[in-house]
Amino acid sequence: MPGFELFGADERKEVNDVLETGILMRYGFDAARKGIWKSIDLENAIKERFQTPHAQLVSSGTAALTTAMAALGIGYGDEIIMPAFTFVASFEAVVSVGAIPVLVDIDNSLTLDPIAVKNAITPKTKAIMPVHMCGSMADLDALQTICKEHNLLLLEDACQAIGGTYKGKPLGSIGDAGTFSFDFVKTMTCGEGGVVMTKHADVYAKADQYSDHGHDHAGKDRGADLHPYIGYNFRISELHAAVGLAQIKRLDSFLALQKRNHQIIKEALQRIPEITFRVLPDEAGDSCSFISFFLPSEALTQKVVAAFAAQGIAGNFYWYSNNWHYISKWDHLKNAAFMNHLHPDHKAQIIHHATKSFAQSDAIMSRCISSAISIGWTEEQVKERASAMANAIKSVLQSN
Ligand SMILES: *Cc1c(COP(=O)(O)O)cnc(C)c1O
Numbered sequence: 001m002p003g004f005e006l007f008g009a010d011e012r013k014e015v016n017d018v019l020e021t022g023i024l025m026r027y028g029f030d031a032a033r034k035g036i037w038k039s040i041d042l043e044n045a046i047k048e049r050f051q052t053p054h055a056q057l058v059s060s061g062t063a064a065l066t067t068a069m070a071a072l073g074i075g076y077g078d079e080i081i082m083p084a085f086t087f088v089a090s091f092e093a094v095v096s097v098g099a100i101p102v103l104v105d106i107d108n109s110l111t112l113d114p115i116a117v118k119n120a121i122t123p124k125t126k127a128i129m130p131v132h133m134c135g136s137m138a139d140l141d142a143l144q145t146i147c148k149e150h151n152l153l154l155l156e157d158a159c160q161a162i163g164g165t166y167k168g169k170p171l172g173s174i175g176d177a178g179t180f181s182f183d184f185v186k187t188m189t190c191g192e193g194g195v196v197m198t199k200h201a202d203v204y205a206k207a208d209q210y211s212d213h214g215h216d217h218a219g220k221d222r223g224a225d226l227h228p229y230i231g232y233n234f235r236i237s238e239l240h241a242a243v244g245l246a247q248i249k250r251l252d253s254f255l256a257l258q259k260r261n262h263q264i265i266k267e268a269l270q271r272i273p274e275i276t277f278r279v280l281p282d283e284a285g286d287s288c289s290f291i292s293f294f295l296p297s298e299a300l301t302q303k304v305v306a307a308f309a310a311q312g313i314a315g316n317f318y319w320y321s322n323n324w325h326y327i328s329k330w331d332h333l334k335n336a337a338f339m340n341h342l343h344p345d346h347k348a349q350i351i352h353h354a355t356k357s358f359a360q361s362d363a364i365m366s367r368c369i370s371s372a373i374s375i376g377w378t379e380e381q382v383k384e385r386a387s388a389m390a391n392a393i394k395s396v397l398q399s400n
Contacts (some may be wrong), residue, residue: 002252003188003247005376010250014038014242024238026057027212028222038241043195045248050170052178053199054204057210057241061159063234064194065093068177069127071196071206072153074099077346078126079130082157083112084327084358085319085365086131086135089181090157091333099126101325102350105360108279110292110368111138113360117146126151132161132171134370135187135258135289139281140166140174155179159194162187163255164287167339171285172197174325177207182244187258187289188251190244193236207351211235255287257375261382262288268386274300274397290317290370298366300396305369313385315372320365327358328365345352 017036023029028038039057046055058064074080078099082090083106091101104120107113112130128147130138140156147154158164158172159181165171172178177200180186182193196207208217214231215222245265247254269275269291278292295301298320305318323329331337334354336347377385 002375003250004184005374006250006254007243010048010244010246011243013247015239018242025029026235026238026241027215027217030220036238038238038245039236042241042245042248043090045245046180046195046197049248050173050197052170052173052199054198054201054207055197056204056207057236057244058194058196058207058210058234059240060192060234061179061183061186061194062089062092063211064159064179064181064196065089065155065157066096067207067210067234068155068179068196068203069093069097069099069212071198071203072127072155072177074126074153074155077124077272079120079122079124080127080129080155081117081125082129083131083133084361085110085133085325086157087159088324088330088333089159090129090131091330094129095338095346095350098346100346100353101126102353103356103358105358106364107360108294108364109139109281109330110134110278110364111136112143113165114139114142114146116360117143121146121150121152125150125152127155127176129155129157130175131157131159132164134278135161135164135287135294136278136280137161137164137166137171137282137285141281142291152196153177155209159186160289161287161397163251163258165285167285171287173199176200177203182240182247183302187254187287188244188247190236190240191248193240193244194233197343239356254375257399258288258373260379261373261377262286262291263390264382265291265373265386268390269393272390272393272397275393288373291371292368292370294364294367295369296367300400301369303400304393304394307396308389311388311392313388313392315374317370317372319368320362321368326365327354327361330354343361 154175156178182190214227
């Protein structure tokens with residue numbers, strides 16, 4: 001899964017280009033930087049690789065989501081429909097712009113259930129935010145149809161799905177805007193970083209301004225920039241962009257390793273009739289950063305999780321009881337535990353949507369295990385792991 005596993009000479013070389021000039025900032029210092037513009041190079045590489053007309057690098061995936069929301073005009077009182085299974089950053093970004101995260105159930109794809117989305121639409125709904133969890137995609141055709149019918153924005157949180165596609169199009173490039181995270185454990189990394197991708201020139205222009213204090217970046221002199229809007233500092237540094245530039249050039253080799261390793265494990269697990277796999281709306285587009293599968297019951301799933309742990313088979317995630325990724329453990333959201341004061345109506349709406357029942361998601365997540373696919377494994381190591389996993393599962397099933 002993570003690009004950091006293969007950090008090496010290419011990354012060091014790109015970082016060193018920046019260290020040679022000492023210009024660590026992405027804007028300005030034109031003469032001193034001697035033609036080294038790693039952030040611009042990485043944005044251009046992203047536009048080409050992910051078939052998107054515009055890309056704005058920022059300091060993290062969370063900053064990318066926040067910036068995308070501001071640039072799309074999402075704010076006060078707007079309802080954003082998003083899944084109950086995601087990383088906490090997705091709702092952090094929603095609340096940070098004053099909007100309301102309307103959490104809804106997932107289906108067997110581990111992403112937004114289009115029926116649950118439809119049922120959650122109100123006159124205040126502004127956007128649908130699918131999260132392409134664990135490397136694979138939401139049913140984007142169904143969600144786009146709903147967006148068209150109800151005149152809603154589509155914002156893809158593709159932070160976990162770098163390199164995945166849907167019907168041939170890169171995830172993150174399909175909605176009104178899409179985001180990647182380049183944090184340390186993502187498929188390609190900058191150390192920390194993220195990107196907003198969009199097909200709309202005006203959304204891009206706003207993302208560019210928002211992430212740099214509202215600077216209009218219209219002229220050569222940063223000091224003379226005007227500020228059409230209030231922005232923040234979500235800039236990426238040249239050092240981080242340099243790491244990403246090396247990684248994007250290697251991304252296709254990372255993805256090929258992921259696919260190979262994923263396939264070996266899938267073949268082994270497929271021979272166990274009790275195991276079913278997550279539904280993939282477009283199997284060919286799976287980035288294969290995880291393999292996610294279901295056991296017949298919650299009790300059996302917990303036994304398999306325990307058996308993996310007992311046998312030292314690492315890298316398996318039981319999201320159902322995981323603090324970061326599933327509604328069941330988000331007490332801070334359910335209690336609206338903000339450090340700063342929110343408008344009482346905003347707070348009440350957040351609590352209302354976080355404390356609903358998610359029985360359908362519970363029934364799915366309580367039987368789901370996701371196993372991270374390393375790109376550092378040799379073929380021999382994957383085969384050993386695949387048979388160790390299969391044997392552990394079989395012994396749990398046989399003793400029941
Ligand atoms: C990693 C991640 C983010 C946030 O990225 P950071 O770069 O860590 O801020 C957002 N959404 C999802 C689904 C993620 O996995």
